[in-house]
Amino acid sequence: MRKVSELKDFFHYDPLTGMFRWKKHRCKKFVGQIAGCRSKHGYWLITLHDKKMLAHKAAWAISYGRWPHFDIDHRDLDKGNNRLKNLRPSNKSNNGANRPPQANNTSGFKGVYWHARGKKWMAQIKVRNKLVYGGLFASKQLAAKAYDLLAEKHFGAHARLNYRVAA
Numbered sequence: 001m002r003k004v005s006e007l008k009d010f011f012h013y014d015p016l017t018g019m020f021r022w023k024k025h026r027c028k029k030f031v032g033q034i035a036g037c038r039s040k041h042g043y044w045l046i047t048l049h050d051k052k053m054l055a056h057k058a059a060w061a062i063s064y065g066r067w068p069h070f071d072i073d074h075r076d077l078d079k080g081n082n083r084l085k086n087l088r089p090s091n092k093s094n095n096g097a098n099r100p101p102q103a104n105n106t107s108g109f110k111g112v113y114w115h116a117r118g119k120k121w122m123a124q125i126k127v128r129n130k131l132v133y134g135g136l137f138a139s140k141q142l143a144a145k146a147y148d149l150l151a152e153k154h155f156g157a158h159a160r161l162n163y164r165v166a167a
Contacts, residue, residue: 002048004061010048011035013062018082020046020055042079056082071095073158090158093128097155107140109162111147123147127154 036046044055073090115122121143123134144162151159
């Protein structure tokens, strides 16, 4: 892991845009240019001395003076949006709570599944690697609301809800 001071020597990080620009580079034409690129997984990567690093972790390090010893969650799910207000400390469980529905989802709602034996829609959530049952419901919309209650209870601000709650 690089020293934070070294990051600050080579990069300017703009917390409002989330972008890194070169302050100094062995090839002077790159000074002032945007540093890094998106990975195939959608994360923004920057490279220093042939070592790649995740830009959201580097943004945290530059902003707070130390490398994070925890996961960093992108609030809006955009792995390339490294604006400081979009980044928050997290853990694996909370990071998972902020995911959208899976690609193979058939209900259209996060945490809602068809329960074939009960012939109803079921709500469930995974908390610290354990499934928590939320009940069976006549409609997938009711099951989605039950999931939202579970998600808010267990994950608070990290919960990715099916229905946006008015603030």
